[in-house]
Amino acid sequence: MKSPYSMSGIADxxxxxxxxxxxTHKAIGLSHIELRSVDGSPIDALGKSEVxxxxxxxxxxxxxVDCLDSRIGNWSRTxxxxxxxxxxxxDRLADICHALGCxxxxxxxxxxxxxSAHDWQERAIERLFVFVNRAKEHGIMLLHENCDGFAGRSPSDTLRMLRLVDSTNLRLLFDTGNGLAYGYDALxxxxxxxxxxxxxxxKDGMKSGGEVTYCRAGCGHAGVAACLALLFSSGYRGVFSIEPHLAVLPHAGRADPENDxxxxxxxxxxxxxGDLVRDVWHGITQHV
Known part of the structure; x- marks a missing residue:
């Protein structure tokens, strides 16, 4: 029986x-992939021949291709x-999206x-208006992640962003493990x-003394299984994409050599x- 959800991963x-x-994705048995960089270059920075x-x-x-992970508004930018x-x-990412059916x-x-907190929020909202309008012209969806950024600090800030921007071309990407680094409970x-x-x-990890050590999903403190259960119970049937952060830590500028x-x-x-998502799904469906 075909699964009602899909498994993917940030392949870099x-x-x-x-x-x-x-x-690697083929060997795992995945047919979905999320793209962030190739040969160390962000997707939007690739040349025409590389694209x-x-x-x-x-x-x-x-x-x-489930999603292209851009640097727009990310932790390295103000x-x-x-x-x-x-x-x-x-514009560049939209062209790639159209070519890949993403x-x-x-x-x-x-x-x-x-x-200041006020200027940060107001100027970010102004920019999001502009970005969403451009996304609408291209027919693509912008997914805001609960990471560094004014709208990623709390659910109330996220909802405020959605209310003020008020566009069907802006939705959310939820990362189960980001709360470990930013100090909130994911669920x-x-x-x-x-x-x-x-x-x-x-993503999952264990936090001790302010330091986060990442680990396999379900083995840490992020409450991944509870988040999955809530998502399924609320009707989510989309993509679950792994971002382990074991060999690659973008915020720290770390990427282990490409090896076995x-x-x-x-x-x-x-x-x-994949095992955890399947187990949670079966647990939910058995009680319906």
């Missing part, structure tokens, strides 16, 4: 090269980042930097926003996450 956590990213090669490889592998540059990113681009809502964050979630990242160990860690996390 397995390997830098797209060939190995694809091969053409990427598209050809994905199509040859017959993969479904609201002073050139707006035109980010609009150009949306509809979603991940965004965030900026690091605070030296701005408590998810409850008020669950109906707006269109994509899920699976890195691939093995990613594979273990994909298999364990």
């Amino acid at each position: 956590e397995a390997a830098s090269s797209i060939a190995v990213q694809i091969a 053409s090669a990427l598209i050809a490889r994905i199509k040859q592998a017959d993969f479904v 609201v002073e980042y050139p707006l035109d540059d980010e609009l150009a990113e949306i 509809k979603s681009v991940r965004i965030m809502s900026y690091s605070r930097g030296t701005f 408590a964050f998810l409850r008020p926003i669950v109906d707006f979630v269109d994509h899920v990242h699976i 160990r890195r691939i093995g860690l990613y594979t273990e996390c994909a298999v364990s996450a």
